[in-house]
Amino acid sequence: xxxxxxxxxxxxxxxxxxxxxxxxxxxxxxxxxxxxxxxxxxxxxxxxxxxxxxxxxxxxxxxxxxxxxxxxxxxxxxxxxxxxxxxxxxxxxxxxxxxxxxxxxxxxxxxxxxxxxxxxxxxxxxxxxxxxxxxxxxxxxxxxxxxxxxxxxxxxxxxxxxxxxxxxxxxxxxxxxxxxxxxxxxxxxxxxxxxxxxxxxxxxxxxxxxxxxxxxxxxxxxxxxxxxxxxxxxxxxxxxxxxxxxxxxxxxxxxxxxxxxxxxx
Amino acid sequence: xxxxxxxxxxxxxxxxxxxxxxxxxxxxxxxxxxxxxxxxxxxxxxxxxxxxxxxxxxxxxxxxxxxxxxxxxxxxxxxxxxxxxxxxxxxxxxxxxxxxxxxxxxxxxxxxxxxxxxxxxxxxxxxxxxxxxxxxxxxxxxxxxxxxxxxxxxxxxxxxxxxxxxxxxxxxxxxxxxxxxxxxxxxxxxxxxxxxxxxxxxxxxxxxxxxxxxxxxxxxxxxxxxxxxxxxxxxxxxxxxxxxxxxxxxxxxxxxxxxxxxxxxxxxxxx
Numbered sequence: 001x002x003x004x005x006x007x008x009x010x011x012x013x014x015x016x017x018x019x020x021x022x023x024x025x026x027x028x029x030x031x032x033x034x035x036x037x038x039x040x041x042x043x044x045x046x047x048x049x050x051x052x053x054x055x056x057x058x059x060x061x062x063x064x065x066x067x068x069x070x071x072x073x074x075x076x077x078x079x080x081x082x083x084x085x086x087x088x089x090x091x092x093x094x095x096x097x098x099x100x101x102x103x104x105x106x107x108x109x110x111x112x113x114x115x116x117x118x119x120x121x122x123x124x125x126x127x128x129x130x131x132x133x134x135x136x137x138x139x140x141x142x143x144x145x146x147x148x149x150x151x152x153x154x155x156x157x158x159x160x161x162x163x164x165x166x167x168x169x170x171x172x173x174x175x176x177x178x179x180x181x182x183x184x185x186x187x188x189x190x191x192x193x194x195x196x197x198x199x200x201x202x203x204x205x206x207x208x209x210x211x212x213x214x215x216x217x218x219x220x221x222x223x224x225x226x227x228x229x230x231x232x233x234x235x236x237x238x239x240x241x242x243x244x245x246x247x248x249x250x251x252x253x254x255x256x257x258x259x260x261x262x263x264x265x
Numbered sequence: 266x267x268x269x270x271x272x273x274x275x276x277x278x279x280x281x282x283x284x285x286x287x288x289x290x291x292x293x294x295x296x297x298x299x300x301x302x303x304x305x306x307x308x309x310x311x312x313x314x315x316x317x318x319x320x321x322x323x324x325x326x327x328x329x330x331x332x333x334x335x336x337x338x339x340x341x342x343x344x345x346x347x348x349x350x351x352x353x354x355x356x357x358x359x360x361x362x363x364x365x366x367x368x369x370x371x372x373x374x375x376x377x378x379x380x381x382x383x384x385x386x387x388x389x390x391x392x393x394x395x396x397x398x399x400x401x402x403x404x405x406x407x408x409x410x411x412x413x414x415x416x417x418x419x420x421x422x423x424x425x426x427x428x429x430x431x432x433x434x435x436x437x438x439x440x441x442x443x444x445x446x447x448x449x450x451x452x453x454x455x456x457x458x459x460x461x462x463x464x465x466x467x468x469x470x471x472x473x474x475x476x477x478x479x480x481x482x483x484x485x486x487x488x489x490x491x492x493x494x495x496x497x498x499x500x501x502x503x504x505x506x507x508x509x510x511x512x513x514x515x516x517x518x519x520x521x522x523x524x525x526x527x528x529x530x531x532x533x534x535x536x
Contacts, residue, residue, distance in 0.1 A: 049447055078449035089444035093462040102458050106449025113454050155444075162448055 082159030360422025391424025
């Protein structure tokens with residue numbers, strides 16, 4: 001359903017964020033992408049919907065090559081991919097309903113969206129989704145009045161109302177407490193099952209990922225170093241994914257301390 | 266190891282590191298600045314005898330405030346005031362409407378480089394030319410009267426509002442806009458949903474502030490013949506009618522204060 005072929009991203013600074021990634025995600029599969037900060041997880045999912053332009057390689061979504069699309073066709077392709085963000089990324093001064101309905105912007109014309117006159121079917125679907133995540137009574141509240149967990153659930157509704165084939169999920173639980181994190185992860189995996197959605201979930205918390213997904217991909221320095229079931233994540237494998245980063249972090253810390261003391265003297 | 270270093274540091278006292286690290290340079294700059302200040306003050310020539318003579322006139326002017334004369338020139342004052350208000354509102358509306366597209370274009374994070382360069386150019390020209398200079402030029406072109414004043418204020422509004430709007434857009438939260446883009450929205454929808462809600466309170470606040478500024482400017486523009494209450498004020502001064510001038514100034518102060526109050530109320534409501 002989604003296929004990445006030798007997907008590469010090199011930033012202007014010369015940093016290679018992705019080194020020829022090959023990955024295939026079948027329909028309906030939920031996949032967790034783990035790896036240390038800076039491994040290229042965020043870059044990878046943004047290269048799929050081209051919020052970040054990949055340097056080379058190809059992205060195939062249901063046989064559509066995304067990397068070569070022009071502006072208009074890219075917009076149409078983006079409708080097929082719902083995205084959920086780390087800090088929710090709701091437009092804070094808009095209401096919950098406006099935020100959910102903004103997921104339909106790719107389907108309605110400018111003036112319709114400008115006057116907030118969305119088709120009745122879209123409005124009904126928005127109500128249904130809000131009810132599904134238990135926020136129907138919040139429909140007319142402003143997004144910045146909601147708690148973190150509530151905001152993320154609105155973010156999920158916004159992604160789902162696009163009626164996507166694929167969910168791109170960027171650190172959905174990074175700013176949530178442990179209990180809310182589990183609820184959000186459970187909600188995402190349930191909704192994916194209900195709708196047979198494929199999903200790529202970037203996640204820091206390995207234990208949380210193991211709890212909810214059937215497949216884990218480990219990324220390090222822009223390369224895939226693990227691809228398998230969560231049970232295969234042995235301490236050795238985790239060291240391979242995170243180990244070197246940990247080690248570097250430790251070195252950095254010692255150096256920092258030394259320079260601090262020198263500066264003080 | 267680190268424990269021994271800590272022992273060295275305990276009891277040593279602590280000061281915030283100086284902004285200029287080099288002590289010689291730091292003191293040179295400080296002393297130089299003070300010396301310049303003293304030297305600069307000493308070049309100001311004050312003719313104290315002239316000040317003494319002027320005190321009387323100043324006093325007459327201040328005393329006029331105790332007896333402001335609204336009545337004898339009321340029709341002139343009213344006509345001038347009305348002209349100023351019309352000028353202010355018209356110039357503010359037109360200026361704001363033109364500022365919005367230019368402000369969008371002048372924001373680096375949402376505009377392509379050529380559009381950005383052109384819009385920043387317009388902003389720079391508008392800001393470089395002081396209102397009085399523009400007004401003199403426009404009076405020369407369009408003749409005396411409020412049309413020149415209206416055009417001057419519109420032009421000045423563009424420089425002010427576009428620049429500040431562009432800066433607010435550049436400081437917006439990128440991910441909120443990114444989320445709208447990811448849904449497949451077209452450019453206009455992206456601006457309407459992702460950008461506009463973030464900058465709207467500031468745009469409204471700045472527009473009201475600009476109305477305030479435009480009204481005050483309209484009182485100055487009359488001095489160069491661009492119409493408005495300034496023309497009436499100028500005439501009053503020319504005739505040494507300080508009581509009428511005082512009445513006009515009191516009216517201007519009152520209106521500016523009213524605008525200030527209104528802008529406070531509106532800004533609190535659009536947060």
